Amino acid sequence: MEKRIILKEQDISGQINKISQEIVKKNKHMQDVVLVGIRTGGAFLANRIQEAIGRLNVPAPPIGVLDITMYRDDWTRIGPTPLVGKTELPFSIDDMIIILVDDVLFTGRTVRAAMDALMDYGRPKKIELAILVDRGDSLRELPIMANYLGGIWDTSADETINVYLKEGGSYDHAAIEEKAP
Secondary structure (H helix, E strand, C coil), X not given: CCEEEEECHHHHHHHHHHHHHHHHHHCXXXXXXXXXXXCCHHHHHHHHHHHHHHCCCXXXXXXXXXXXXXXXXXXXXXXXXXXXXXXXXXXXXXXXXXXXXXXXXXXXXXXXXXXXXXXXXXXXXXXXEEEEEECCCCCCCCCCCCCEEEEECCCCCCEEEEEECHHHCCCCEEEEEECCC
């Protein structure tokens, strides 16, 4: 399988810093902002964004983790017993600005499932989306786009983009990879 690196460790760090600065610029006081990472890659990135915001001399927002397994429209295809992770939202999302964080935006279905899941926990004032890697809109199935974005790489249906992070047991990098036949 061919693997082409598109982001190295320093690139990922730079994109996280850029996204964090944009979040603070748009939400000056940060008092009603919370970060919610989609398990697992989005949760890792949300932690890093929280740390980066904390280095900008503003209060770092609270952070939560959302598992969307049972909200996916393809969960029955995952297998007979899908692995459901824990959702951790140690705060009310009512009237909050939620920055939903994920690693890759592709069809939009994961983000849709995450928004469905969030609505079961309350009524946010606003939901915004922070994405490290966008695969471009040519393969997008739902009208979803990021408010905060690391970068866009247009890919074909025969390719995938994977983000590998040290929290997941790898070294930090993102790669375009050909799908196995």
